[in-house]
Amino acid sequence: MGKHRRLGGYRLLDEIGRGSTAVVHLAMDSFGREVAVKELQEEFVAEPEARQRLAQEMAAQARVRSGHVARLLDGRLDGERPYVVMQYVPGCSLGDLVADYGPPRRERLLRLARGMALGLADVHDAGVLHRDVSPGNVIVLGDRPTLIDFGIAREAGAEQLTRRGMVIGTPAYLAPELIEGGAATTASDVYAWAATLAYAATGRPPFGRGSLHGVCFRILRGQADLEGAPEPLAALLRRGLDRDPARRPAARWFAGALADWTGVSSGRSRALLA
Structure with a gap:
């Protein structure tokens, strides 16, 4: 388990998705729960528009409460590797x-x-x-x-x-x-x-x-x-x-x-x- 990279308070376990500017990881929080962590790829961290887009995603998802929509759990936009944390949805x-x-x-x-x-x-x-x-x-x-x-x-x-x-x-x-x-x-x-x-x-x-x-x-x-x-x-x-x-x-x-x-x-x- 020690070989897994950490981001904030989350241990990144496996890559489960990749887009044009971000990577989504299956991760574990401090309570041992599985979550999905989306972080900007390193080459986009310095681009203000990429950070702004991630901020817009957080703001939009934070407003939604639904049993049929993945929940926003956490996020940090001002660090070296901006990320958002979402409910991990199995299936x-x-x-x-x-x-x-x-x-x-x-x-x-x-x-x-x-x-x-x-x-x-x-x-x-x-x-x-x-x-x-x-x-x-x-x-x-x-x-x-x-x-x-x-x-x-x-x-x-x-x-x-x-x-x-x-x-x-x-x-x-x-x-x-x-x-x-x-x-x-x-x-x-x-x-x-x-x-x-x-x-x-x-x-x-x-x-x-x-x-x-x-x-x-x-x-x-x-x-x-x-x-x-x-x-x-x-x-x-x-x-x-x-x-x-x-x-x-x-x-x-x-x-x-x-x-x-x-x-x-x-x-x-x-x-x-x-």
Whole structure:
């Protein structure tokens, strides 16, 4: 155990993720609990924008309280190696789950859809935009999904750190208005939720594979592939993938619409689907 590097009060055990500017470690705190520690890579420590982006991630995630969203636990931005500490979420990504085992059965799929909608609704209720809902950023354990990675999230109204015209997010799950240069909104998060679930329901990216240009073209044309997606989920996904963001219901609405179908009584969910 002595060979493991320490960062703050945390012992770094293993690398579990790596992005463009940061590394995520499985770590142990002073109570012996597993946590996830995200630290800036050494070459980005001196860049103010990288520190500011990490600070924005902390500020956004700190506002969210949800059983379906990884919690922020700790962090330090002023040291030699800035880091944030998050709840470690066991399980595997929705992307890996579908790639390895195929689409979940209808009942499980509906439960995953509702859990994801509840988590996203809690994010939005906290005044935060996630901006990168995608199969790689949903961890599944049993029937419980947890939304992770607030690396490009921001509080609504916070300063935009990306350059104008730069597309941020996972391209296959981007809302059309973002491809066209529009601002991120709760509606664009909802679109990404629906696109992510379309992948889970069919085992295929909803706008196909191939060149980025081709994928974006199909997104802009509204050519979503939902063949094989079970009802009532397919009907809901069509609403979430509406080309017009003003016509997409809120995440909380989708959670309510899915309630009766997952054994949770909402009193009016089936009527909402009509």
